[in-house]
Amino acid sequence: MNTKYIFVTGGVVSSLGKGIISASIGKLLQARGYSLTIQKFDPYINIDPGTLNPYEHGECYVTYDGMETDLDLGHYERFTGIRTTRDNSVTTGRIYKSVIDRERHGDYLGKTIQVVPHITDEIKRRIMREEDPTHYDFVITEVGGTIGDIESAPFMEAIRQLKWELGKDAVNIHLTYVPYLKAAGELKTKPTQHSVKELQSMGIQPDILILRTEKHLETAIRAKVASFCNVDLDCVVQSEDLPSIYEVPVNMQKQGLDTAILRKTGLLTTPTPSLGAWLTFLENLKTATEQVHIGLVGKYDLQDAYKSIRECLIQAAVYNHRKADIHFINSENITTENIADMLKGLDGIIICPGFGSRGIEGKIIAAQYTRTHDIPTFGICLGMQMMVIEFARNVLGYSDAHSKEIDENTPHNVIDIMEDQKNITNMGGTMRLGAYACELREGSRVREIYGEKMIQERHRHRYEFNNAFLSQYESNGMQCTGRNPESDLVEIVEIPDLKWYIGTQFHPEYSGTLLKPHPLFMDFIKTAIGR
Numbered sequence: 293m294n295t296k297y298i299f300v301t302g303g304v305v306s307s308l309g310k311g312i313i314s315a316s317i318g319k320l321l322q323a324r325g326y327s328l329t330i331q332k333f334d335p336y337i338n339i340d341p342g343t344l345n346p347y348e349h350g351e352c353y354v355t356y357d358g359m360e361t362d363l364d365l366g367h368y369e370r371f372t373g374i375r376t377t378r379d380n381s382v383t384t385g386r387i388y389k390s391v392i393d394r395e396r397h398g399d400y401l402g403k404t405i406q407v408v409p410h411i412t413d414e415i416k417r418r419i420m421r422e423e424d425p426t427h428y429d430f431v432i433t434e435v436g437g438t439i440g441d442i443e444s445a446p447f448m449e450a451i452r453q454l455k456w457e458l459g460k461d462a463v464n465i466h467l468t469y470v471p472y473l474k475a476a477g478e479l480k481t482k483p484t485q486h487s488v489k490e491l492q493s494m495g496i497q498p499d500i501l502i503l504r505t506e507k508h509l510e511t512a513i514r515a516k517v518a519s520f521c522n523v524d525l526d527c528v529v530q531s532e533d534l535p536s537i538y539e540v541p542v543n544m545q546k547q548g549l550d551t552a553i554l555r556k557t558g559l560l561t562t563p564t565p566s567l568g569a570w571l572t573f574l575e576n577l578k579t580a581t582e583q584v585h586i587g588l589v590g591k592y593d594l595q596d597a598y599k600s601i602r603e604c605l606i607q608a609a610v611y612n613h614r615k616a617d618i619h620f621i622n623s624e625n626i627t628t629e630n631i632a633d634m635l636k637g638l639d640g641i642i643i644c645p646g647f648g649s650r651g652i653e654g655k656i657i658a659a660q661y662t663r664t665h666d667i668p669t670f671g672i673c674l675g676m677q678m679m680v681i682e683f684a685r686n687v688l689g690y691s692d693a694h695s696k697e698i699d700e701n702t703p704h705n706v707i708d709i710m711e712d713q714k715n716i717t718n719m720g721g722t723m724r725l726g727a728y729a730c731e732l733r734e735g736s737r738v739r740e741i742y743g744e745k746m747i748q749e750r751h752r753h754r755y756e757f758n759n760a761f762l763s764q765y766e767s768n769g770m771q772c773t774g775r776n777p778e779s780d781l782v783e784i785v786e787i788p789d790l791k792w793y794i795g796t797q798f799h800p801e802y803s804g805t806l807l808k809p810h811p812l813f814m815d816f817i818k819t820a821i822g823r
């Protein structure tokens with residue numbers, strides 16, 4: 293079959309959950325046996341979100357092949373289990389960069405380089421994944437931003453051209469918002485009508501509309517939208533607020549979104565498949581009544597900043613028949629006096645990843661408290677580094693121990709800059725990124741948890757455990773049980789004498805999916821429950 297292209301655009305306001313919708317569409321088509329990939333096109337100028345502050349853009353998600361990307365790629369992977377790559381995340385910056393590089397190289401043979409056709413052609417080339425040899429039945433392309441933004445105009449023009457060229461092989465799914473006006477007691481479709489007009493003014497007729505709404509929309513409202521927007525009634529789908537994002541695919545399936553896509557792309561509409569294990573997960577999510585209380589010790593008081601960690605905790609809790617009750621604990625406010633109070637009632641603690649010195653001492657205090665009180669603790673990347681520093685200060689007796697990232701001149705640099713990071717001046721895309729092998733020590737806790745000797749996990753850091761101190765750590769009770777087989781870099785530390793005190797230099801949270809929850813999070817939650 294010809295590859296079918298689905299374009300997911302958004303209107304009215306941002307933050308409607310286009311990423312979840314795109315991931316859900318992927319899930320539903322996958323359940324029907326189709327092969328697919330989901331990609332995100334972001335209209336900002338940054339080459340990638342790697343240099344963006346999480347307050348600006350939420351978590352930076354890292355692909356297996358080491359691209360720093362938008363957090364929506366995390367949704368794509370968690371929903372479908374399909375791995376994304378650097379080709380699945382494209383920004384305006386990357387588009388312009390490749391066009392400008394080609395221009396400097398002389399590839400355009402003296403032509404004047406313009407937004408149309410050169411930028412739009414480059415967008416089309418990437419949407420069509422011209423360099424990717426894999427055949428996909430469906431390529432789902434989500435375009436960031438809101439319709440009408442100046443920045444997204446070249447993307448819309450590329451979509452218009454592709455829809456024209458591909459005919460039935462391309463569909464546009466437009467996500468809008470239907471606000472409820474309390475004073476009038478009415479749901480309003482006008483913003484949707486305007487948003488569709490805007491899209492039409494760019495030459496794009498949406499095939500399917502998804503209306504985000506806080507209240508149920510009666511058929512009459514959907515019929516009104518259908519007739520004003522030239523869209524079939526069964527192609528006007530509503531996306532009500534739901535208690536869990538994982539219910540979205542089920543809700544979309546109930547309304548026949550996948551059937552509508554098949555019909556629009558000229559495919560046979562076979563009976564709707566069951567979502568199987570996905571439904572079992574949702575059932576367990578609903579029936580779990582008891583909670584497991586987890587503290588996230590970090591510096592970003594923002595849901596999206598630790599998105600993948602949160603989702604991994606939610607998933608692992610459900611598989612252990614619990615509801616994850618996640619508390620954010622701002623490490624900037626932690627002191628030795630208040631730490632007991634701050635962590636009161638929590639079953640387990642995550643010490644979060646991060647960069648820079650803000651909130652560092654609070655993380656070290658938390659690591660000390662949980663170590664000396666045997667509270668299950670999971671340190672991730674910077675969190676692991678803080679466990680290592682705390683151990684040096686309070687067990688090895690080096691009160692000035694630190695990471696070179698924070699203190700250039702510390703004589704006890706237990707966390708040091710990696711050799712190949714020393715002369716780096718360009719900050720974008722130059723960290724140790726993506727998946728690296730890690731060999732797990734026989735007899736260690738992590739070896740038991742993973743059930744295999746060699747694992748691959750994703751990284752995003754510049755600093756590392758300093759092996760000059762390794763033997764001192766091991767003889768004092770902190771074991772380096774995961775090492776990179778080529779470079780010998782320490783990837784995991786654990787204290788076997790404690791219930792669960794494990795730090796990973798890598799980010800396990802990037803690879804947990806709903807149907808394959810991450811073993812470290814599973815075991816961490818299980819231990820936390822047992823406490």
Ligand code: GLN
Nearest residue numbers: 645646673674753754755
């Ligand atoms: N700042 C630390 C480093 O670069 C940790 C990074 C992280 O937590 N992702 O090594």
